[in-house]
Amino acid sequence: MENENILENLNLEQKKAVQTTDGPVLILAGPGSGKTKVLTHRLSYLIKQGIPGQNILAVTFTNKAADEMKKRTIKLLTPLDAARLTGFIGTFHSFCLKILRKEIDKLDYKKNFVIYDEDDQLNLMKEVIKNLEINQEQFPAKRALHVISSLKNETIDYETYRENAQEYFEKTIAKIYQAYQLNLKQNNALDFDDLIMLTVKLFENFPEILEFYQEKYKYIMVDEYQDTDPSQYKLIKLLSSKYRNVCVVGDDAQSIYSFRNADFRNILNFEKDYPQAKVITLDQNYRSTQNILDAASKLISKNVYQKPKNLWTKNPSGPPISIIGTWDEKNEAEFIVQKIKEFLKQGYKLHDFAVFYRTNAQSRAIEEAFIKNNVPYKLIGAIRFYQRKEIKDIVSYLKYIAVNDSMSLKRIINTPTRGIGKITLDKIIKNGIERVAEEKPEVGIFHKFIQKAKEIAIKNPLTKLLKFILKEIDYQNYLRKTYGDNELQAGLSEDEARWQNIEELINVGAEYDKLPAQDGLKEFLEKTALLSDADEIQNNKEVVHLMTLHTAKGLEFPIIFIIGCEEGILPHSRSLLNPLDIEEERRLFYVGITRSKTHLHLVVSQRRTSWGSKEANMPSRFLSEIPEHLINYEEYNGEIKDLIDF
The missing domain is CATH 1.10.486.10 (PCRA; domain 4)
Incomplete structure (x- = not known):
């Protein structure tokens, strides 16, 4: 049978995910469960089943993920079949860009528009606020941009917002929003959020255009569905409403981008949106040890809003998870340098290590220690x-x-x-x-x-x-x-x-x-x-990778250090009063833990410098949610388990 090679080396649930091609499908993919493999095999299977390649749409969140999906799918197909893969595989933004290049004149824009990046948007916003003679301290450009971005993510245009504005703040934002949009249009420019908002507007206002693309893309696949914002959700809902052959892949437990307006309820409510949906859970992990998975599962089980999963692996149990108490951030950095040197003697390479942190500012002490000790490193998500x-x-x-x-x-x-x-x-x-x-x-x-x-x-x-x-x-x-x-x-x-x-x-x-x-x-x-931060990560470079937990999503390393495991840092101080925010912080910690293949180090500092003075810190509540039998408390410079007293 010609599909046999596509189904080879897949476990039972993966096969089911690949072969379920018609109707709405929700694939709940736990970390390290072969999500990309399933996506690429499913694409190949659709082609082998005779689905015309031009009728397939696969959307991702990064160019890197899209490129990998294309390459791996082509490898699974014969040259003749690969030539039929003529649908669209790319990011939400690039998909909408492709449509707008053809159709945006219907919305009274020119087709040769440019896309403004963050700096362009900020400079334009500063100019708009200045020209409107609005107090720039009350309405800083960055804040105004953030509010307008959120409105666009909800597909609320300035006319709609202006009509409903009641308070002084809302009325002022409405003025700024209108002037900003008119200036963009005058410059023949769109910002990132416009790409999706205007495509949704196009589909809603011109049913014949929507129908054309519904006929064109009868089979839709969406990667990382838990990260979709309301505008992306609406886009997929519109496109899939006719044939309903929509397959979404994701993990509610890895939804960590609410600050970008991602709404994890989209994945939780998929079965309400599509009552006939088939749900397939990928819970066999191919990346991590069972100890790491047990710790992650126990941690995330504390969240109320979730779809339960039971992560398991055929990998060994592996070493226990190390929790290390250090005196301060300098001591923390010294520990990491020492540990890396120990592992290097065992034959590991620099690219096997990663250091994760909650905020970019935490990297400074690590960078200084690495420079002092000649440890090559790459800071991911710094100036691109x-x-x-x-x-x-x-x-x-x-x-x-x-x-x-x-x-x-x-x-x-x-x-x-x-x-x-x-x-x-x-x-x-x-x-x-x-x-x-x-x-x-x-x-x-x-x-x-x-x-x-x-x-x-x-x-x-x-x-x-x-x-x-x-x-x-x-x-x-x-x-x-x-x-x-x-x-x-x-x-x-x-x-x-x-x-x-x-x-x-x-x-x-x-x-x-x-x-x-x-x-x-x-x-x-x-x-x-x-381009995005994640598109620039190259694991083949002989450097230690330093990055925030948000940037780490989708990556994996044999040896990982998560620093700053303290209340007020992880979870972040801004989240402490809101149970929903605490749940997102827990998901963020879960993402960090599940990047690790074998060795996971969670580092706590008793004191950390803040505004020039040392402040005492409590260990993160998340550490106490990991079962004791999975933990090894390590000593560094005399700082022992007493320092991490739960």
């Missing part, structure tokens, strides 16, 4: 490649060349300096660059350069355009003048390190050179706008 100043400078040139948006113009007009003042810049934005170029020679020179760059963009590969920009603005010399005196590690000056990033940007650009000229520029701008 595409968020670095030099990269944003050049990408802003590309954006302006593509669509003339004012936010990019403001960034590049004096980078490097051209002596163009704010009054002149305001005139350019108000009256157009052509008119001002006739009056001001410096603007005329800049305008000619941009026109020439646009001509190159139309006919030439992306790298030629990049090299032209860099040469014309003499960017390497600009970096030398700006940063040349600053020394960095590894013998590089700061300007050299930044120029190396520019060289890497050209390498990235080369990947788009095979596309037609304007398509290469457009796809490059789209790809860079949609």
Whole structure:
């Protein structure tokens, strides 16, 4: 039978998940249960069953997950079958982007819109609040953006919000929201949240467009369903409402993104939304030891709102979970360095280790200890490649060349300096660059350069355009003048390190050179706008990985240290008064624990520096929820179990 190879090496529940193709399906996938394997085998099975590839939609949350899904699915298929995999596999945002590129004119937008990243959004918001003469202390730009993002995640547009606004705060946000949206539209730009909100709006307002995509995507798969926000939930509900062949995969116990408006009730209520749903639970774990799984299961059982699972494995019981008491954060970091050195002597590699923490600020003491002891490390979720100043400078040139948006113009007009003042810049934005170029020679020179760059963009590969920009603005010399005196590690000056990033940007650009000229520029701008932290993690590098517990989701390491296991840190102080927030903190701890393959270290500090002084801490309540027989209390510099007195 031709499907036999697809079903090989799957356990009973995995086979059931792969073979249940019609109607609504909920796959509850515990950590390390082979979720990606099931998704890829299910995709392959659909193709083998004769489902037309173009009728399949598979959505994920990161480009990395989507790329892995594609690659692994193609490996399972013959070249002939793989060629039929012509549906869409990608992120929610990239799926909506694809639709909007074709259909957004129905909503009175231009199809060649750009996507504003967080910095672009923040700069625009600051400008909006200033122009509205609203008190920026009462309504900081970041706060306003957060509120508007939440509204967009609920698919509430500014007209609807304005109609229902009653309090002073709501009425002011309504004004800001309206001005922000109109400015975005004027700049022919969308922000991330617009991508999904406008697609939902399109489907709701134009039934014929919705029906077209319902016919196109008759089989829908959604990864990490517990992380969907209301707009993503609504999008899937609309698309699946005709044929109802929707398969969602996720784990309510790993829902940790409520601050991004993710609603774990979406997965808990799936059977209410789809009464005919089949529920399949994947509870066999292939990653961790039984001790780790028992600890995780006991911990998460304390949550009221959950779908119970019984995690088990054929792996050995493994060593007990280590709980370590240290004196302070410096002592905590010294312990981790010492422990890593011990494991390295046993044959482990640096990439086998990860340090997790609740907030980014906790990494400082660890970083200092690693630098002092020459332990190579990589900080995940710090300044990402595409968020670095030099990269944003050049990408802003590309954006302006593509669509003339004012936010990019403001960034590049004096980078490097051209002596163009704010009054002149305001005139350019108000009256157009052509008119001002006739009056001001410096603007005329800049305008000619941009026109020439646009001509190159139309006919030439992306790298030629990049090299032209860099040469014309003499960017390497600009970096030398700006940063040349600053020394960095590894013998590089700061300007050299930044120029190396520019060289890497050209390498990235080369990947788009095979596309037609304007398509290469457009796809490059789209790809860079949609990248996330998780897309940058590479486990093959010989470094210890440092990251927050939120960033750790979806990863695995043989040896893990979770630091700051104290009340007020994990669980976070902001969650202490709300039982639902405590449940999310517990889920976050559960995610951290279940990343570990064999060795798990939970570190408690008796004192931690806060606002310049040492403060005493209580051990996290979550530690007391792990059964005693699974724990080994370790001593470090005389700090023993007495320090962790429950």
